Amino acid sequence: MSGGKCLRIWSGDWDLPSVDYNCLAAMAYCKFTETPVTFQGTNNPFWSKTGGLPVLKHEGGSEYNLTDIINFLRKQGRNAEFGLSKKQNADILAYTSLIEEKLLPALLYCQWVDTKNLDDFTRPWYFKAMPFPFRYYLPASLEKSMDDKVRSMCGCGTLTNADIEKKVYREARECLNQLSNKLGTFDFFYGKNPTYLDAVIFGYLAVLYKTPLPNNPLKHHIQSCDNLVRFINRILHRFFQLTPEETTEQERKESERQQEKQDISDFPHKKRNMIISALVALSAMVGYALLSGLVQIEITETNGEGINNDYEDDFEPDEDED
Amino acid sequence: MASLIEQPIAVELGASEPWPDNVCLFQPYENKQILLPDAASCVSVRTFLNMCGLKYTVELRNNAENMSPSGIVPFMKIGPFLISELDPIIAFINTKGHHLSDNLNDSERAEMRAYMSLIDKVMVNAELYLTWCETTTYTEVTKIRYGSPYPWPLNIILPWKRQMEIGRKLKALGWAQKTYEEVCEEVRTCCSALSERLGNQQYFFGNRPSEIDALVFGHLFTILSTSQPKMDLAHIVGEFENLAAFCIHIDNKYFTEIWRNDSTAEIQRHQEGNGQTSNGENSDDSFVKLNGD
Numbered sequence: 001m002s003g004g005k006c007l008r009i010w011s012g013d014w015d016l017p018s019v020d021y022n023c024l025a026a027m028a029y030c031k032f033t034e035t036p037v038t039f040q041g042t043n044n045p046f047w048s049k050t051g052g053l054p055v056l057k058h059e060g061g062s063e064y065n066l067t068d069i070i071n072f073l074r075k076q077g078r079n080a081e082f083g084l085s086k087k088q089n090a091d092i093l094a095y096t097s098l099i100e101e102k103l104l105p106a107l108l109y110c111q112w113v114d115t116k117n118l119d120d121f122t123r124p125w126y127f128k129a130m131p132f133p134f135r136y137y138l139p140a141s142l143e144k145s146m147d148d149k150v151r152s153m154c155g156c157g158t159l160t161n162a163d164i165e166k167k168v169y170r171e172a173r174e175c176l177n178q179l180s181n182k183l184g185t186f187d188f189f190y191g192k193n194p195t196y197l198d199a200v201i202f203g204y205l206a207v208l209y210k211t212p213l214p215n216n217p218l219k220h221h222i223q224s225c226d227n228l229v230r231f232i233n234r235i236l237h238r239f240f241q242l243t244p245e246e247t248t249e250q251e252r253k254e255s256e257r258q259q260e261k262q263d264i265s266d267f268p269h270k271k272r273n274m275i276i277s278a279l280v281a282l283s284a285m286v287g288y289a290l291l292s293g294l295v296q297i298e299i300t301e302t303n304g305e306g307i308n309n310d311y312e313d314d315f316e317p318d319e320d321e322d
Numbered sequence: 323m324a325s326l327i328e329q330p331i332a333v334e335l336g337a338s339e340p341w342p343d344n345v346c347l348f349q350p351y352e353n354k355q356i357l358l359p360d361a362a363s364c365v366s367v368r369t370f371l372n373m374c375g376l377k378y379t380v381e382l383r384n385n386a387e388n389m390s391p392s393g394i395v396p397f398m399k400i401g402p403f404l405i406s407e408l409d410p411i412i413a414f415i416n417t418k419g420h421h422l423s424d425n426l427n428d429s430e431r432a433e434m435r436a437y438m439s440l441i442d443k444v445m446v447n448a449e450l451y452l453t454w455c456e457t458t459t460y461t462e463v464t465k466i467r468y469g470s471p472y473p474w475p476l477n478i479i480l481p482w483k484r485q486m487e488i489g490r491k492l493k494a495l496g497w498a499q500k501t502y503e504e505v506c507e508e509v510r511t512c513c514s515a516l517s518e519r520l521g522n523q524q525y526f527f528g529n530r531p532s533e534i535d536a537l538v539f540g541h542l543f544t545i546l547s548t549s550q551p552k553m554d555l556a557h558i559v560g561e562f563e564n565l566a567a568f569c570i571h572i573d574n575k576y577f578t579e580i581w582r583n584d585s586t587a588e589i590q591r592h593q594e595g596n597g598q599t600s601n602g603e604n605s606d607d608s609f610v611k612l613n614g615d
Contacts, residue, residue, distance in 0.1 A: 050499070065496075090515035094436035097443040148494035178432035 007069075008048075008055040011041025011129060013253065014210050017240045019125070021107060022066045025203035026054040029070055031239040032194045033078035043129040046138065051145070070196060080195050088190060092197045095182075095189075099175065103204050105153045106172030109165060110208070110216055112146035117213045173221055180225040187234060194235070202235045341418060342401045345378040347371070348386045349396040355384055355470050357463075358548055359449040364396045366408050366540025372576040373531045374420045384471035412533055423532040430527055434534045437519060437526065441534075444512035445541045447497045448555065451505050454488040455498060458551045502554075510558050513542075517562040524571060531572075538565075539572040 007030065009023035017039070018024050030037045037056075048055045049064045056063040056072065063069045073079075081089055111122050126139040154164050179201060188194045189201065209222045209232055222228050242250065349364045350356040356364070371378055378398070383389060390397040390406045397406035405414050423431055453464050468484060469477030492498040497505070516538060520526055526534045542565055545555050560566055 050496075086518045087521075090518040091433065091436070093511065093515045094433070094440045094519075098432075098436035098439040101439040101443060145494065148490070152491040152494040178428075178435065181428055182432060 004059055005035065005037045006040050006057045007037050008040050008042045008053055008057065010053050011043055013125075014212060015236070015250070016206055016210050019207065019211065020053060021104075021203035021207045022052070023054045023203075024206055025199045026056070026066055026069050028194070028199040028202050028235060028239060029073065029080065029196060030078075032080045032199060033073060035073055035076075035078045044131055044134055044138075045142075046134050051141075066200075080193070080199075083193065084190060084195065092190075092195060095197055096200055098178075099200060099204060101153070102171045102175035103208075105150050105164075106168040106218060107204060107208060108146050108150050109168045110213060110218065111211075112143055113150055113161065113164070114213075114215055116215045118143070120214050121212075169217055172218055176218070176221055176225060176228065180228050183227050183231060185227065188231075198231075198235070202232065206232050206236070339401065339418075341376055341420075343377070344399075345376070345401075346381045346399045347378050347396050348381050348383055348389060348399070350386045351382050351384055355467055357467060358453050358544060358550070359446060360387075360395050361548065362445070362449060362541045362544040363394075363408060364540075365544050366537050367396050367398070367411055369539050369572065369576055370408065370412065370415075370422070370533065370536035373422055373536055374415060376415070376420065408533075408537065422530070422536075423527070425530060426527055426532065434527055434532060437516070437534050438537055440512055440515065441537050441541060444508050445545075447492065447495060448505050448509045449541070449545070450488055450492060451497055451500070451502075452550070452552065452555060454485050455492060456502055456552060460485065462551050502552075506554050506558060509555055510561075513559055513562050513565060517565050520564050520568060522564060524568075531576075535572065539569060542566075543569045543573060 007023075007026060009018045009027065010020040012018050016024065017027055018041070027039060042053070045051055045053050049062075052065070054066065054069065056069045058072070063072045081092070084092075110117060112118060123139055123143070126142065127135050129135075130138055150164065150168070151159075154167060159167070183189055186192075188198045190197070205222060205228055208216070208218050209229065213219075347364075347367065350360060352361070368380070386395045386397070387393060391404050392406045394406050397404060398411055400414065403414065405411050423434060426434065452459055454460060464485075465481045468481040472480055489498055500508075523529075525531050526538065542559050545559050546566065546569060548556075550556075
């Protein structure tokens with residue numbers, strides 16, 4: 001098998017190899033099947049036919065979404081479901097659609113519709129991550145398509161955001177409980193070896209669990225399901241051990257974030273400094289204006305006075321004459 | 323309309339009351355108006371009610387879609403409550419003490435939910451795609467049937483408006499971009515999963531019918547028994563012998579038998595007047611067609 005495959009993804013952050021659930025699932029599946037693939041965090045879905053990542057580039061062309069990527073890998077003999085019966089494969093398909101129906105709306109709602117998360121977290125992250133000209137309009141179009149998706153998944157378009165929120169979180173909690181029950185004490189959903197279902201579930205859970213969203217009720221729910229947390233960490237440790245360079249990169253990002261936090265905690269100082277400098281600038285300008293204006297005023301006033309003086313001058317002699 | 327929806331909430335009549343006599347299920351006219359996705363969900367709901375052994379009458383209305391609280395048919399009037407769609411109807415009937423799946427354990431129930439999601443995701447979207455996005459079907463069937471209750475300019479405008487709506491929805495879900503062949507392939511994958519799950523059992527879970535049986539029957543039977551310009555979906559479903567046999571078995575057991583056992587006077591009373599009909603209406607007709615396939 002040639003090593004010429006390249007998976008284009010959203011880059012990683014917060015101990016995750018990628019911040020996107022589909023990218024994570026594709027990466028996990030590649031790792032499960034030991035496919036030689038280089039991961040490339042392009043953060044740019046502009047060239048993708050479907051407008052999204054992951055994209056798998058190989059000698060024969062490109063695969064543009066998760067299902068196509070998995071099918072392509074399976075055709076190449078990279079199959080993680082060899083040992084399973086047909087019925088188990090059918091179950092995997094059913095569970096994948098269960099998660100897509102119940103968990104995906106909640107995840108997308110959390111990231112892209114909840115106003116606080118969107119303003120404080122998602123939008124800034126994607127703005128920073130994307131390359132220069134695209135960052136000004138791609139995040140907005142992503143936002144629009146995600147919003148449409150959540151609404152279409154919730155049925156009719158007449159629901160308010162509050163209704164949607166209640167509905168998606170309730171269904172997601174039920175779904176998480178079902179997954180937790182199904183996993184039980186096993187390492188993976190179908191015994192000792194991970195399958196496509198594990199890759200997909202890992203994608204969703206890892207994003208929900210690891211992303212530091214300001215407003216994330218599902219994180220606590222996952223935390224209360226011990227086996228799901230262990231499942232996430234198991235896959236991260238077993239399949240996504242960081243290389244030394246990645247570790248330094250992580251540390252650099254972490255220190256940057258610390259720095260930012262520092263900056264944020266310095267904010268009152270900063271504000272004071274800004275106010276002082278603004279005041280200085282303002283006073284300088286006003287001073288200059290006054291100074292030059294004074295001259296102007298003085299000139300007009302001297303003119304006025306001059307006229308007055310003229311009058312006075314005119315009248316004075318009259319008075320004098322009188 | 324709004325007051326009709328709010329009223330039941332305000333009244334908060336206990337769901338613990340027994341099943342009322344005057345329960346109605348509202349749906350569009352079957353022979354000249356209803357479309358494939360709506361027909362499938364109507365059959366699912368009726369199958370579920372028949373499986374529970376609950377009495378109801380089917381009321382045909384050409385504006386059923388606009389009467390429904392969520393804009394989706396069918397919807398039911400149970401005492402003071404108006405409930406639409408299969409899932410809420412199941413949930414409501416469960417609170418009345420009628421359970422189909424209470425013999426299943428937690429993991430089986432989770433699995434059942436998973437298969438129901440599979441149907442919702444694949445079959446429903448494929449039916450919507452075929453009805454609204456596939457050009458031949460849209461011009462030859464959908465446009466005419468959907469516009470049938472309305473006079474001239476409306477019978478052009480309303481189907482077009484609806485097509486835009488459904489198109490937007492399918493686009494957001496990533497289905498509008500698919501080709502017809504890809505949609506057929508999705509349906510085939512879904513059917514083969516269902517066929518694997520069913521095996522040679524009579525029902526999907528255990529030896530009693532459950533919600534999944536009603537849902538699967540509703541969709542597969544409707545696809546098999548509806549004649550369309552493009553019959554590819556029916557051919558795909560027909561490839562799986564155990565699924566076709568399952569449809570025939572459920573149809574015999576929960577429609578034909580009930581139809582025969584019902585007292586004819588009762589049925590005639592319902593059929594008289596403004597388009598009322600009893601449960602089991604036209605199932606004989608469809609059954610014949612199914613055998614023809």
